[in-house]
Amino acid sequence: MNWIWFVLIGLVIGFAAGMIVSRFTLKSYLKKNPPINEQMLRQLGASMGRNLSQKQINQMMAQMKKNY
Numbered sequence: 001m002n003w004i005w006f007v008l009i010g011l012v013i014g015f016a017a018g019m020i021v022s023r024f025t026l027k028s029y030l031k032k033n034p035p036i037n038e039q040m041l042r043q044l045g046a047s048m049g050r051n052l053s054q055k056q057i058n059q060m061m062a063q064m065k066k067n068y
Contacts, residue, residue: 034064034065036064038057038061041057041060041061042057
């Protein structure tokens with residue numbers, strides 16, 4: 001009966017450790033490889049019929065970095 005408790009505690013600790021490690025790994029990956037870059041923003045603006053200035057693109061990139 002004691003071994004069941006060890007297994008359950010081990011699973012809970014393993015789950016918690018896995019969540020923490022995956023969270024930090026994902027944060028560092030997104031910091032190195034943002035999902036949207038300047039070229040994508042230009043294409044998005046063009047698809048909406050707008051030509052975005054460099055200032056607007058810089059503002060949007062700064063806002064996205066702030067949110068990450």
